[in-house]
Amino acid sequence: MVRRERLQHPAAWWLWGLGLATAASRTTNPVLLLLVIGVCVLVVSERRDPATANMLVPFLVIGLVIIAFRVALTMILGNGIVGDTELFTLPRIPLPDWAANVRIGGLVTLESLLYAVYEALRLAAILACLGAANALASPRRLLRYLPATLYDVGTAVVVGLTFAPQLLADARTVRAARTLRGHDGRGLGELARLTVPILETAFERSLGLAASMESRGYGRAVTMTAGGRRLASVLALVGLLGILGGLYGLLDASAGGVLGLPLLIVGGLLAAASLVVGASRDRRSGYRRDPWTWTESLTVLVGALAGAVMVTGSAAGWNGLTPSQEAQLPAVPLPAVLALLLAATPAVFTPRPRRAT
Amino acid sequence: MISFDHVTLHYAGATGPSLRDVSLEIPEGELVLVVGPTGSGKSTLLRTINGLVPHFSGGTLSGRVTVAGLDTATHRPRDLATVVGLVEQDPAATFVTDVVEEEVAYGMETMGLDPTAIRRRVEETLDLFGLTPLRARSLQALSGGQQQRVAIASVLAAGSRILVLDEPTSALDPVAAEEVLASLHRIVHDLGVTVVLAEHRLERVVHHADRVVLIEQGQTSELLDPAAAMAVSAIHPPVVALSRLVGWTPTPLSIRDARRRAGELRDRLADQAPQDSRAPVPGPTPGPMGQLRPRADSTVVAAADLAVSIAGVKVDRAGRRILHGIDLGLRQGSVAVLMGRNGAGKSTLLGAVAGQHRLAGGTIRLGRQGIDPHASAPRERVRVVGLVPQQPELLLYAETVSAECVAADRDFGAPDGTTDALLLRISGGLDPASHPRDLSEGQRLELALAVILAGSPQVLLLDEPTRGLDYGAKARLGAILAELAATGTTVLLATHDVELAAEVADRVVVLADGEVVTDGPARAVLSASPAFAPQVTKVLLPQTWLTVDEVATALGQTA
Structure with a gap:
């Protein structure tokens, strides 16, 4: 069957990434975590949005930095893991008695390093899932599906997303222009002088954009009463908070049971309510909303499945999800591997993105 | 409506x-x-x-x-x-x-x-x-x-x-x-x-x-x-100026209308070679610009005369190669115009000459001493090369015009009042108390030009100077450039404005895709391509007059 080339609904990719991130958050098994990162890389390389930069790469780089940082810190400060396999000994800096719990330098064991790597790898894998969602569907596209009542917030975020890189470019141009007057643009005094033209340029740009939005009819279609708008905003904000809290509960295994799924569901319901209240009064319409077909549903399903299997596994205490602190290859639970492999299938069954011409 | x-x-x-x-x-x-x-x-x-x-x-x-x-x-x-x-x-x-x-x-x-x-x-x-x-x-x-x-x-x-x-x-x-x-x-x-x-x-x-x-x-x-x-x-526009000169009524507005009238004018001009006015030959030179300096048609110059020599310059920006090996030599006291599509690499080349973009290959040497702009500190560099960027307001920081002039004197170590005097000569006087951002686009350009000239650079670069300039401001700019060239400053400007190029250029260099595709005397280049021909040339082809002033002088000679 030949499917039409199109970009998948952004919400599908973000939900999929969320499921995978949940899965990654429940294990420190390096094999499973590398598998999660591998799934991200595979799906992104097959289905990423060709119109935007590949955001997975910077996220992977940040992950590597985190691992390196964690390992370096463990070597210097230790992490309280006692192991038998001694690697080497760093010169130890003597500290006064009151700091007896802190050590700098000293013995480095393989076990403590491995523990650090596993922990950091988990964070890196979660970041990879976020990066994959970014690369598969840019947050801008996701913003288009914000509830109508949050439209203004969404617009502000989009404008901000455009402005930040432009501000950087402005700063570079202004600094280059400064050298044209014989200054090298370095130092604190120079920085102070540069801020004025940079801010002036930014303000002028903002005013220009505001004028353009005004003359193109921004905000004219909203005919809500003040009360209705307030109700919808409160619902939307509470709902958003609920969703965020629920996500936090899902991703952080140490959080209580109330945070997590229940809160996520309540938050989702509140947000949906705001959407209904807000949308009923908003005449603004959407152009070319992405359709939601079975591929979207299936994508969300395999992502959620991966998360669910790992959550169940960690609750049931499967052997190998949290490897023992010994220097040996941990056991790899087969159901977890299968669930993660299944999460890679969107690389095959989803529609191909249309190439930008 | x-x-x-x-x-x-x-x-x-x-x-x-x-x-x-x-x-x-x-x-x-x-x-x-x-x-x-x-x-x-x-x-x-x-x-x-x-x-x-x-x-x-x-x-x-x-x-x-x-x-x-x-x-x-x-x-x-x-x-x-x-x-x-x-x-x-x-x-x-x-x-x-x-x-x-x-x-x-x-x-x-x-x-x-x-x-x-x-x-x-x-x-x-x-x-x-x-x-x-x-x-x-x-x-x-x-x-x-x-x-x-x-x-x-x-x-x-x-x-x-x-x-x-x-x-x-x-x-x-x-x-x-x-x-x-x-x-x-x-x-x-x-x-x-x-x-x-x-x-x-x-x-x-x-x-x-x-x-x-x-x-x-x-x-x-x-x-x-x-x-x-x-x-x-x-x-x-120039076509109207030409029509006023010759006395056509009603005034033709398009090249097509003007060409249909121009048969008789072309006959009158037929026995004159426009090249005369461009080459340094004796006899009255046309217009206020021509009197200031002789034009040179030769692009082949002895190495000793070169004020700018660019050899094999390559520049990468944001991971893309913008310039692919540019070779260019500019004689001291000449005015060269860089033309080409948006994105052809004109601004990048100017930036490279001003030492703003690191070279991925090649060399740039400026001035009589052959200074490398990338190896010298900004303070020394500005004495050799000055760049007026596309947005001249980027050069302006002060609250008032007069404060800007004082700051420029200090920046370039020039005697007090240098920038002020330059500004007076260039613009005919701006309100010293006004804020630089409140000036019109043309006035801002003139102020930025005065600031850069305070460093008395041997090489002056201008990036797209005629954006938002009316014909009056443009003519003034042309006169200033001509005067600068006459006193030995080498000018390189990037512009889309063929009429300005026709007024001031000795030489036109066309860039495309980061390469030099045409390089030659202004008259030859401008009259050869329909995209770059000024209006007067389009009306009078196959004769290669570039400006109304040239035609006026030629008619004066026949009369």
Whole structure:
């Protein structure tokens, strides 16, 4: 069957990434975590949005930095893991008695390093899932599906997303222009002088954009009463908070049971309510909303499945999800591997993105 | 369609009104061109049409502006969005979304049209403007001409029956400008859209206009016939200047009209070779510029005379190679013009010569001492090479013009009053208490030029200096450059403005895709290519006169 080339609904990719991130958050098994990162890389390389930069790469780089940082810190400060396999000994800096719990330098064991790597790898894998969602569907596209009542917030975020890189470019141009007057643009005094033209340029740009939005009819279609708008905003904000809290509960295994799924569901319901209240009064319409077909549903399903299997596994205490602190290859639970492999299938069954011409 | 009834506008804090008692009646389906010098109130007039002035800008408007029966006093700009579309000089600064088709749909979304209707209209609009192949492209990745067409398409898609354009082609190269004007021509003729347009580059637009409004210090003429308006307007394109010189009536506005009249003129000029005036031969030299310096046609110069030598220069920016091995040598005291499409690498080359972009290969040597701009500190570099960037305001930091001059003296270690004196000579005096950002574009350029010249650089670089300059300011700039060259400064300027190139250039270098494709004497290059030929040349081909001054001198000699 030949499917039409199109970009998948952004919400599908973000939900999929969320499921995978949940899965990654429940294990420190390096094999499973590398598998999660591998799934991200595979799906992104097959289905990423060709119109935007590949955001997975910077996220992977940040992950590597985190691992390196964690390992370096463990070597210097230790992490309280006692192991038998001694690697080497760093010169130890003597500290006064009151700091007896802190050590700098000293013995480095393989076990403590491995523990650090596993922990950091988990964070890196979660970041990879976020990066994959970014690369598969840019947050801008996701913003288009914000509830109508949050439209203004969404617009502000989009404008901000455009402005930040432009501000950087402005700063570079202004600094280059400064050298044209014989200054090298370095130092604190120079920085102070540069801020004025940079801010002036930014303000002028903002005013220009505001004028353009005004003359193109921004905000004219909203005919809500003040009360209705307030109700919808409160619902939307509470709902958003609920969703965020629920996500936090899902991703952080140490959080209580109330945070997590229940809160996520309540938050989702509140947000949906705001959407209904807000949308009923908003005449603004959407152009070319992405359709939601079975591929979207299936994508969300395999992502959620991966998360669910790992959550169940960690609750049931499967052997190998949290490897023992010994220097040996941990056991790899087969159901977890299968669930993660299944999460890679969107690389095959989803529609191909249309190439930008 | 649009009516102004005794409109006077005072901006808050301004000394005088920006519009004085304007009464106009613009009928439906006309393409009206607003002609006036910088600071005459053109932009203000255009912005009153959709209510941005005074709703957004502030100020007090007396009188009444009605657009399609709607009074702008009671309708905000957003309410007029379905009626009037405004397109600015720099469309990239006004885009709200980041993809072509979403930008086209944006206006309709804010109006709450039915999604299927939006879809249909987006498709129609994309077809009408030939944007279909670009529909999924990022707006920032488009060329200037394409961006301008997207901007026009998106306001028209929203249903506007009136299109207001403020300097739509000023920043564009000749070919991109043609592209935009062709689109405009099409919507005026096919859709009956009313267009109000302000543009400094009259040579590009005047023959498209149905009516012309002259504006000077906030006062407007009535709607005039373009030919009649051009016969009296102080601001006019070269083809009109030529027609006034020869006494053609009615004034031809297009190259085609002028060529049909020019047979007799060509006969009169046939026995004269225009090259005479360009080569350093004895005899009266034409015009105020010619008297200042002889022109040299030879691009082959002895190495000792070179003020700029560029060899095999390669530059990478943002991971892309912009310049692929440029070789160029400029003789001291010459004026060279860099031309080429937007994005051909002109600005990058100037930046590299000014030591702003690291070279990926090749060498640049400047001045008699052969200084490497990349190896010297900014303080020494500015004595050898000065660059006036595309946005001259980037060079200006102070609160007032006089403070700017004092700061420039200090920056360049020049004696007190140097910049002030330079500014007086260049601009004929600016109000020393005014804020640099409040100056007109031309005045800002003159101030920036004075600042850079305070360092008395041996090589002067100008990036796109004629954006937003009227003919008067342009002529002054030409005279200044000629004078500088006569005193030994080497000038290299990048511009799309073929008329300026015809006035000042000894030599024209055309870049394409980061390579030099043409390099030769100004006359040979400018007359050889239809895209770069100035109007006088187009009228008089196969004779290769470049400017009205040259023709005037030649006629004077026959008489």
